[in-house]
Amino acid sequence: MKSEKPFSDDAVQIEQNCGGLSRRAILLTVGGVAALAAAPTAQSISERPPTASTGRVRLVVNGKPHELDLDPRRSLLDVLRETLDLTGTKKGCNQGACGACTVLLNDRRVVSCLTLAAMHDGAQIRTIEGLEANGELHPLQTAFVEHDGLQCGFCTPGQIMSGIGCIAEGHAGTPDEIRFWMSGNICRCGAYPGIVAAVADAAKRA
Amino acid sequence: MLPFTIEKATSIQGAIAAASSGRRFIAGGTTLIDLMREEVERPEHLVDINTLPLSDIRIEGSDLVIGALARMADVAAHPDVQRLHPLVAESLIEGASPQLRNMASIGGNLLQRARCPYFRMLDASCNKRSPGSGCAAINGLNAGHAIFGTSNHCVATHPSDIAVVLVALEATMQVRGPRGERSFPVEELFRLPGDTPHLEHTLLPGELILTVRVPGSPYSRRARYLKVRDRASYEFALVSAAAALDVGGGVIRQARLAVGGVGTRPWRLGAVEKALIGKTPDRKVFETAARLAIEGARPLSGNHYKLELLPRTIVRALEMTGEAA
Numbered sequence: 337m338k339s340e341k342p343f344s345d346d347a348v349q350i351e352q353n354c355g356g357l358s359r360r361a362i363l364l365t366v367g368g369v370a371a372l373a374a375a376p377t378a379q380s381i382s383e384r385p386p387t388a389s390t391g392r393v394r395l396v397v398n399g400k401p402h403e404l405d406l407d408p409r410r411s412l413l414d415v416l417r418e419t420l421d422l423t424g425t426k427k428g429c430n431q432g433a434c435g436a437c438t439v440l441l442n443d444r445r446v447v448s449c450l451t452l453a454a455m456h457d458g459a460q461i462r463t464i465e466g467l468e469a470n471g472e473l474h475p476l477q478t479a480f481v482e483h484d485g486l487q488c489g490f491c492t493p494g495q496i497m498s499g500i501g502c503i504a505e506g507h508a509g510t511p512d513e514i515r516f517w518m519s520g521n522i523c524r525c526g527a528y529p530g531i532v533a534a535v536a537d538a539a540k541r542a
Numbered sequence: 543m544l545p546f547t548i549e550k551a552t553s554i555q556g557a558i559a560a561a562s563s564g565r566r567f568i569a570g571g572t573t574l575i576d577l578m579r580e581e582v583e584r585p586e587h588l589v590d591i592n593t594l595p596l597s598d599i600r601i602e603g604s605d606l607v608i609g610a611l612a613r614m615a616d617v618a619a620h621p622d623v624q625r626l627h628p629l630v631a632e633s634l635i636e637g638a639s640p641q642l643r644n645m646a647s648i649g650g651n652l653l654q655r656a657r658c659p660y661f662r663m664l665d666a667s668c669n670k671r672s673p674g675s676g677c678a679a680i681n682g683l684n685a686g687h688a689i690f691g692t693s694n695h696c697v698a699t700h701p702s703d704i705a706v707v708l709v710a711l712e713a714t715m716q717v718r719g720p721r722g723e724r725s726f727p728v729e730e731l732f733r734l735p736g737d738t739p740h741l742e743h744t745l746l747p748g749e750l751i752l753t754v755r756v757p758g759s760p761y762s763r764r765a766r767y768l769k770v771r772d773r774a775s776y777e778f779a780l781v782s783a784a785a786a787l788d789v790g791g792g793v794i795r796q797a798r799l800a801v802g803g804v805g806t807r808p809w810r811l812g813a814v815e816k817a818l819i820g821k822t823p824d825r826k827v828f829e830t831a832a833r834l835a836i837e838g839a840r841p842l843s844g845n846h847y848k849l850e851l852l853p854r855t856i857v858r859a860l861e862m863t864g865e866a867a
Contacts, residue, residue, distance in 0.1 A: 384545045517778040519773075520776055
């Protein structure tokens with residue numbers, strides 16, 4: 337299926353022709369066409385009536401208030417990525433096992449895939465996009481760069497948000513302690529030595 | 543995920559009334575949402591109970607009283623819990639990940655569902671998910687499964703760590719339902735699978751867990767939880783042991799021992815406890831007593847190793863207790 341090959345010739349071609357659009361917008365368009373073509377086989381038919389909306393849900397994300405009308409099924413992760421277009425927060429396993437979707441919810445680190453947005457009316461949420469201040473990276477972001485705390489980068493937003501939580505909780509005293517308290521974030525490139533060094537360094541500077 | 547409705551409970555009575563008419567409670571949601579996404583769980587109506595006033599953690603006399611909605615992380619980090627009931631804190635920290643511990647409630651932890659892979663696999667037989675369909679684990683991949691309390695219908699373990707500790711320490715729980723409140727030992731919350739493995743606990747329709755009470759005891763502070771698993775952290779137990787000793791005048795006056803990862807519910811080992819009482823707390827005594835642990839075990843094709851790992855885990859947990867004393 338085309339939707340599984342974001343770097344197909346079509347996508348590249350369209351990107352070249354539409355310089356003004358973001359890569360994501362183009363991929364969404366191309367994926368949408370492919371998904372439409374595949375719809376008759378991919379669609380699962382439910383006997384239940386469509387879900388009623390939850391009514392207004394207010395979320396303050398990176399300091400910015402939003403009022404949303406949501407399907408109750410939508411995870412906080414999906415609302416961040418799909419509705420608010422904050423795609424820095426990653427969807428890895430979508431079952432709470434990898435930590436790629438970690439955000440701060442009322443200052444606590446949580447996996448945003450295993451909670452419903454509708455359960456958090458009035459909540460303050462901080463994502464990777466909200467860390468930069470006045471054009472400066474957050475100290476932990478800087479530490480990840482300095483200590484090579486990443487390779488492919490997919491897990492990095494989750495690692496950094498979790499690292500901020502880890503430091504704030506006071507669990508970044510030693511490398512062993514950091515490894516234990518960061519174990520909810522998986523890095524399949526194996527950048528763990530750099531991640532531990534980055535968290536330790538930022539904790540010292542905090 | 544199948545469609546559902548969700549409403550916020552505004553009072554305990556309201557939540558109980560909603561649950562009595564077929565709605566399901568949702569607290570942290572870390573088990574339920576995951577299973578709803580897989581369509582293993584299919585509730586049509588949810589009641590969000592997170593704003594109910596059940597998050598308190600307090601000491602009453604020497605007892606620890608934990609609100610059902612207190613988060614695992616908050617209980618584990620509570621200074622009084624660490625000081626007076628370190629075993630509770632230790633077992634909580636050994637469970638899940640920091641993110642999940644920030645989300646998951648104590649009540650939800652006790653009611654979490656099996657981690658058997660076939661339970662999550664819609665095209666596999668599973669009597670727990672689909673009564674009467676059979677059990678794919680009995681002749682399948684069962685290295686992680688139970689050796690105690692199993693039946694020909696289900697061999698899944700109960701995955702909670704804190705439940706093992708609560709059973710060892712004879713904790714009780716307070717619940718409220720449409721017909722009022724009652725209190726009973728946490729151990730009685732868990733059913734054996736028998737021929738109804740889809741029924742996992744003894745709560746009545748509409749009943750809501752209010753609090754869990756851990757009694758203070760002479761060994762509250764001489765107790766350890768040892769969890770053996772495939773990874774150093776963030777993994778379910780292959781075998782775990784909650785051990786507590788009251789030692790006086792060089793001999794063991796009382797012992798408490800419950801184990802996880804081996805039973806279809808948290809498993810108390812009364813015979814091992816009895817064998818320890820009156821003895822000197824040393825390795826030989828621990829080893830002799832721990833051998834009694836595997837009496838009545840029914841290993842499966844893939845988990846014979848637990849017959850060896852269980853006594854060893856118990857011995858080490860008991861030794862750690864001595865170190866802590």
